Amino acid sequence: MSYRTKIERDLARWQSAGWLSDSGAAAIRADLAARRPAFGAAAGLAMLGAVLFGFAVVSFVAANWDGMSKLARILLLVGALWACYGGAAFLFARRLGAFAHAAVVAGIAVYGASIWLIAQAYHMEGNPPDAMLLWALGALLAAAVVRSPAALAAAFVLLTVWTSWERSESERAHMVFLAPWAAAVATAAWLRWRPGRHLAALSLAVWLVPLGFLVLDRHAHWLVVATGVAVALATSMAAPAIERWIGAAQAIFAYAVAVAFSGLFIMQVVEDINLFSTAHRLSTGQFGALAALTLALLTGAMFRALATGNRGALWVGYIAFTIEIFTIYARMLGTLLNTSLFFMIAALIVTVMAWAAYRLHRHETPVAEPAA
Amino acid sequence: MSAPVKTLLALAVVALAQTAVLAAMVIDRVMLLHTGREIVLPIVPVDPRDLFRGEYVRLGYGINTVPMTPADLHRDETVYVVLERKTADEDWHVAGAARSLPGDLNPDHIVLKGRFLWGGMVHYGIESYFVPQGEGARLEGLARDRKLAALVAVDKAGNAVIKGLIVDGKVQYEEPPL
Numbered sequence: 001m002s003y004r005t006k007i008e009r010d011l012a013r014w015q016s017a018g019w020l021s022d023s024g025a026a027a028i029r030a031d032l033a034a035r036r037p038a039f040g041a042a043a044g045l046a047m048l049g050a051v052l053f054g055f056a057v058v059s060f061v062a063a064n065w066d067g068m069s070k071l072a073r074i075l076l077l078v079g080a081l082w083a084c085y086g087g088a089a090f091l092f093a094r095r096l097g098a099f100a101h102a103a104v105v106a107g108i109a110v111y112g113a114s115i116w117l118i119a120q121a122y123h124m125e126g127n128p129p130d131a132m133l134l135w136a137l138g139a140l141l142a143a144a145v146v147r148s149p150a151a152l153a154a155a156f157v158l159l160t161v162w163t164s165w166e167r168s169e170s171e172r173a174h175m176v177f178l179a180p181w182a183a184a185v186a187t188a189a190w191l192r193w194r195p196g197r198h199l200a201a202l203s204l205a206v207w208l209v210p211l212g213f214l215v216l217d218r219h220a221h222w223l224v225v226a227t228g229v230a231v232a233l234a235t236s237m238a239a240p241a242i243e244r245w246i247g248a249a250q251a252i253f254a255y256a257v258a259v260a261f262s263g264l265f266i267m268q269v270v271e272d273i274n275l276f277s278t279a280h281r282l283s284t285g286q287f288g289a290l291a292a293l294t295l296a297l298l299t300g301a302m303f304r305a306l307a308t309g310n311r312g313a314l315w316v317g318y319i320a321f322t323i324e325i326f327t328i329y330a331r332m333l334g335t336l337l338n339t340s341l342f343f344m345i346a347a348l349i350v351t352v353m354a355w356a357a358y359r360l361h362r363h364e365t366p367v368a369e370p371a372a
Numbered sequence: 373m374s375a376p377v378k379t380l381l382a383l384a385v386v387a388l389a390q391t392a393v394l395a396a397m398v399i400d401r402v403m404l405l406h407t408g409r410e411i412v413l414p415i416v417p418v419d420p421r422d423l424f425r426g427e428y429v430r431l432g433y434g435i436n437t438v439p440m441t442p443a444d445l446h447r448d449e450t451v452y453v454v455l456e457r458k459t460a461d462e463d464w465h466v467a468g469a470a471r472s473l474p475g476d477l478n479p480d481h482i483v484l485k486g487r488f489l490w491g492g493m494v495h496y497g498i499e500s501y502f503v504p505q506g507e508g509a510r511l512e513g514l515a516r517d518r519k520l521a522a523l524v525a526v527d528k529a530g531n532a533v534i535k536g537l538i539v540d541g542k543v544q545y546e547e548p549p550l
Contacts, residue, residue: 122533
């Protein structure tokens with residue numbers, strides 16, 4: 001059922017209940033009529049045509065690529081690059097913002113493809129992740145100069161791929177990631193693009209979690225856990241200040257909890273696996289301590305999330321809690337009696353939390369940190 | 373400046389910057405191909421490895437094995453390898469390795485800039501060659517039969533690039549720089 005039909009039914013209901021006057025209903029209908037959807041059938045067909053044309057061009061190029069001289073290939077790539085940005089300029093002038101930003105992203109894609117294809121044409125070897133950095137920086141430039149959130153999203157993705165690739169080749173910590181990452185975050189702030197904060201947190205989290213494998217003794221996952229816990233504590237205690245300066249204090253809390261749990265999970269599962277036998281690397285005592293710590297931290301985080309109405313963190317908590325329960329179950333598969341006792345305790349904890357959630361939601365829970 | 377003009381300018385800046393990066397890549401290589409000193413290096417076979425960058429062959433050289441690399445070199449660090457040959461009929465062989473570019477060499481010697489991999493293995497950026505479709509297997513066969521050599525251009529800083537491949541003494545696959 002379309003929105004129009006639904007709203008007509010609601011309007012009729014509200015009018016008959018006396019909540020909506022005739023003039024009010026007329027005003028609402030007029031407003032809806034003015035806000036026609038941006039994409040009609042014509043635009044949809046045009047997009048389809050553009051995609052087909054794009055495929056035709058790509059197929060032609062692929063079929064004739066080998067026969068072209070290096071100069072012809074380079075000119076073709078650079079031509080495609082300028083065509084994309086020229087198209088973007090045209091679309092911006094026609095006030096077709098969404099399409100224009102799509103053209104910018106297409107330009108970034110052509111730029112990246114050009115780097116790889118030129119490297120191939122000249123048999124360039126060297127460090128492939130460096131090409132990813134060149135690509136990412138190009139995207140970042142586009143994001144900042146053209147003020148394009150889509151380009152910024154691409155930049156975050158490319159930076160994350162760059163650091164993951166570089167780390168898999170060199171097996172070093174790659175702290176330099178933080179420099180372009182900070183520049184991307186600054187750009188997100190400058191563009192006032194709120195989803196950018198989530199991308200920033202996500203890419204940082206993806207960079208943080210494997211850090212334990214790459215620094216100190218290469219098993220320093222406690223670092224990751226400590227960082228997550230520290231950030232979570234900081235956002236809890238200084239929420240108003242963070243909200244003012246950075247914003248998204250609740251989201252940061254949720255990501256911090258996720259990072260801390262990831263570190264604990266690695267310690268309990270990934271580091272526990274012995275490649276050459278089925279025996280566990282961690283003793284039962286060590287595992288038990290870690291599991292208890294994990295559950296305690298998660299419980300604390302979830303109580304905090306309930307108190308502040310932090311839905312995102314609550315969901316992170318639910319999922320992490322479930323994973324932890326399964327982890328413990330998998331580990332304790334041998335001792336059935338202990339397992340059932342453990343699950344009884346876990347069920348008690350969850351019941352207490354459900355009761356706490358019920359009590360807290362009885363009073364209207366504000367979304368932001370209470371002022372008092 | 374009005375907003376539409378600003379956007380136009382911004383897009384032009386981005387297009388120019390990205391084109392400049394691509395141009396720099398190309399110019400760097402073309403200069404190397406034009407002005408570099410040419411040397412011939414016989415190719416030894418290497419187990420091929422799959423990569424997504426299209427059909428290419430992995431090339432190995434005798435000079436990839438450098439026994440005298442400086443101690444405590446990390447992976448991916450730069451090392452300069454000195455090659456020498458006494459007569460024009462000889463093959464170039466490794467004579468020494470250093471962390472910085474050695475200066476003042478006579479024509480019997482040439483320096484190649486390398487990337488240290490692990491104990492004794494150095495790569496010079498000439499270990500892969502992209503071939504036209506279908507040629508890969510043939511070239512690898514020739515490499516196994518030790519009939520293949522690479523024509524390499526080297527500049528004063530030690531950067532090396534493959535100019536072409538030599539089969540049985542004849543230059544094949546020599547590509548024009550553009």
